[in-house]
Amino acid sequence: MTVGIVGLGYVGLPLAVAFARAGERVIALDVDGQKVAAVGAGESYIEDVSSEELRGVLGQIRATSRYADLAQAQSIIVCVPTPLTANREPDLGPLTSSARALAQVLQPGQLVVLESTTYPGTTRERLVPLLEESGLRVGESLNVAFSPERVDPGRTDYTLQNTPKVIGGMTDECAERARELYSRVCDKLVLVGTPEAAELTKLLENIFRSVNIALVNELAMLAERMGIDIWEVVDAASTKPYGFMRFEPGPGMGGHCLPVDPFYLTWRAREFHMSTEFIELAGKINQQMPVHCVERIERALNDALKPVRGSKILILGASYKGGVGDIRESPALRIMELLAERGAVLSYHDEFVPALPELGLEHVPLEPAASEADAVVLVTAHPGIDYRALATQSALFVDLRGVTRGVDVANLVRL
Numbered sequence: 001m002t003v004g005i006v007g008l009g010y011v012g013l014p015l016a017v018a019f020a021r022a023g024e025r026v027i028a029l030d031v032d033g034q035k036v037a038a039v040g041a042g043e044s045y046i047e048d049v050s051s052e053e054l055r056g057v058l059g060q061i062r063a064t065s066r067y068a069d070l071a072q073a074q075s076i077i078v079c080v081p082t083p084l085t086a087n088r089e090p091d092l093g094p095l096t097s098s099a100r101a102l103a104q105v106l107q108p109g110q111l112v113v114l115e116s117t118t119y120p121g122t123t124r125e126r127l128v129p130l131l132e133e134s135g136l137r138v139g140e141s142l143n144v145a146f147s148p149e150r151v152d153p154g155r156t157d158y159t160l161q162n163t164p165k166v167i168g169g170m171t172d173e174c175a176e177r178a179r180e181l182y183s184r185v186c187d188k189l190v191l192v193g194t195p196e197a198a199e200l201t202k203l204l205e206n207i208f209r210s211v212n213i214a215l216v217n218e219l220a221m222l223a224e225r226m227g228i229d230i231w232e233v234v235d236a237a238s239t240k241p242y243g244f245m246r247f248e249p250g251p252g253m254g255g256h257c258l259p260v261d262p263f264y265l266t267w268r269a270r271e272f273h274m275s276t277e278f279i280e281l282a283g284k285i286n287q288q289m290p291v292h293c294v295e296r297i298e299r300a301l302n303d304a305l306k307p308v309r310g311s312k313i314l315i316l317g318a319s320y321k322g323g324v325g326d327i328r329e330s331p332a333l334r335i336m337e338l339l340a341e342r343g344a345v346l347s348y349h350d351e352f353v354p355a356l357p358e359l360g361l362e363h364v365p366l367e368p369a370a371s372e373a374d375a376v377v378l379v380t381a382h383p384g385i386d387y388r389a390l391a392t393q394s395a396l397f398v399d400l401r402g403v404t405r406g407v408d409v410a411n412l413v414r415l
């Protein structure tokens with residue numbers, strides 16, 4: 001089988017490698033010439049795929065930027081970005097331009113699966129009409145399905161293979177074709193009746209996380225006022241064997257999914273005269289967290305008789321989560337911006353993020369920056385650093401991730 005993958009980012013590249021490893025031929029397409037060149041040269045730019053792994057299957061992968069090459073594929077999986085516009089409305093630009101380009105090259109009998117996260121109705125109302133400009137008809141000469149990606153970057157226990165994959169086809173035959181396709185790389189497939197059900201499933205999963213993170217963040221702010229250690233509370237509540245699921249407070253939500261995807265549903269809900277209150281409230285609380293964290297840092301410095309202006313502050317971790325270099329929507333950036341506005345002398349340590357040009361900063365080695373800093377602020381806990389030791393050695397250590405819980409020293413402040 002030949003599988004076409006459109007969009008070689010965090011979702012598309014691992015998928016291309018998975019199909020290639022399963023012995024399929026892969027046509028890997030991106031409009032970004034640098035990515036096409038990198039894939040062609042066996043150089044991975046995604047942490048979840050090592051260059052060795054990519055090179056091991058390069059014989060199976062043909063990287064291209066020409067949509068015409070997809071005519072040879074039996075199945076085409078679309079993994080293009082679905083961001084928000086400046087007004088926080090869905091930006092389906094990449095999706096529609098990809099669908100228009102596909103319509104020029106589609107062949108009878110092909111299957112097109114959309115994996116990009118989006119609002120319910122996108123596949124049927126936006127993707128299908130554009131694909132049908134090819135002259136092919138869904139259910140007759142073309143199959144179309146939606147199957148959300150569930151990848152959690154940096155995670156190794158749950159992979160594409162052992163994470164059940166949800167599929168919603170435009171027709172039963174479409175769903176069956178998609179099931180057959182994904183059974184080559186996934187152990188368990190979950191078929192739902194429509195693409196809309198599959199689209200909403202993905203949003204439910206993301207909204208569930210966003211709302212629960214907001215809940216525990218709100219409690220963290222309250223616990224701080226009450227003088228209660230929120231981490232002790234979360235640890236204790238997590239001992240309940242049923243009816244509770246652990247979520248951790250933190251400096252705010254980052255990454256491409258949680259700060260963005262729920263607003264696709266908010267936007268769509270307006271057409272149905274509904275306002276999605278949980279989503280809005282969770283967004284509001286989570287967006288407030290970097291501001292709260294900066295106030296916490298400011299107060300901690302104040303207690304040490306130091307103003308933020310002129311203080312040397314070392315930020316640990318600029319990406320949005322440990323073990324990855326993705327800085328999209330990272331709360332660390334917002335925290336650094338706010339501290340810079342207040343006149344802090346900033347530096348950051350993050351081996352996954354070599355430079356932050358917009359802030360005019362480059363990654364610095366941990367030492368001597370940590371010993372020279374007036375405050376060391378742990379925003380994102382990458383593996384390989386002894387934070388607990390660092391917390392006791394620093395002039396002031398602000399832990400926004402709870403990794404120092406149990407440590408009780410005067411210079412340590414925890415969210």
Ligand SMILES: NC(=O)c1ccc[n+]([C@@H]2O[C@H](COP(=O)([O-])OP(=O)(O)OC[C@H]3O[C@@H](n4cnc5c(N)ncnc54)[C@H](O)[C@@H]3O)[C@@H](O)[C@H]2O)c1
Binds near residue numbers: 007
């Ligand atoms: N990153 C994640 O962890 C994750 C998880 C689940 C779902 N998703 C969803 O998957 C989709 C893709 O996310 P991602 O993180 O891989 O994005 P990404 O930005 O890493 O990659 C998308 C790729 O698509 C390419 N592209 C843009 N327009 C194109 C076009 N018209 N034709 C061909 N290629 C085009 C871009 O150049 C880019 O390389 C999004 O809808 C996202 O919400 C992402």
